[in-house]
Amino acid sequence: MGKTLGYARISTNEGQDIESQKAALTKLSAIVVFHDVGNGSSLDGRDQLEAAIRLLEPGDELLALHPDRIARDTADLLTVAKRIVEKKAVLRIHDPSIVFDGTDMMAEVMLTLFGMIGMMEKHFIKARQRRGIEAAKLRGDVYNGRPATINPDDIRQLRSEGLGATEIAKKLKIGRASVYRALAA
The missing domain is CATH 3.40.50.1390 (Resolvase, N-terminal catalytic domain)
Structure with missing residues (x-):
């Protein structure tokens, strides 16, 4: 082995x-x-x-x-x-x-x-989240989503310094997909 x-x-x-x-x-x-x-x-x-x-x-x-x-x-x-x-x-x-x-x-x-059980869990988590959001709206609470944990300015700054998405992701300890989303926004 x-x-x-x-x-x-x-x-x-x-x-x-x-x-x-x-x-x-x-x-x-x-x-x-x-x-x-x-x-x-x-x-x-x-x-x-x-x-x-x-x-x-x-x-x-x-x-x-x-x-x-x-x-x-x-x-x-x-x-x-x-x-x-x-x-x-x-x-x-x-x-x-x-x-x-x-x-x-x-x-x-x-x-x-x-894998199917994981998909079901994911579905149930999202359904509970949607119900929670709807209940908050009915109470008049404002739902703005999860607070941002990534500062897009930091990503843009590192990009302007010539770093690629992989290097930015490693430096900020985030996923590459988050880097791409921030750059596209």
């Missing part, structure tokens, strides 16, 4: 701690843990997941604690799994225990099932 690379993800830096995932992955044999901060509804801006996949060699494995740390979408989860297998590596999920190497149909069924 080759090396084990770990992958962790948290949705936001506010109130969530990546360190517990990193410690658990290290305890489970990951020699290095890649991690992203961002929601699981899209693979956009998941630079560390991409880096981990690029580093995989035949016989290696990418380890995640739960399927929703990889993706909350069936198609995205299966896409990542199949990209890993194309490198002749293995995707291992700790809980529930799933080892996907492209040869076991039950492992693929399990990934599909947990």
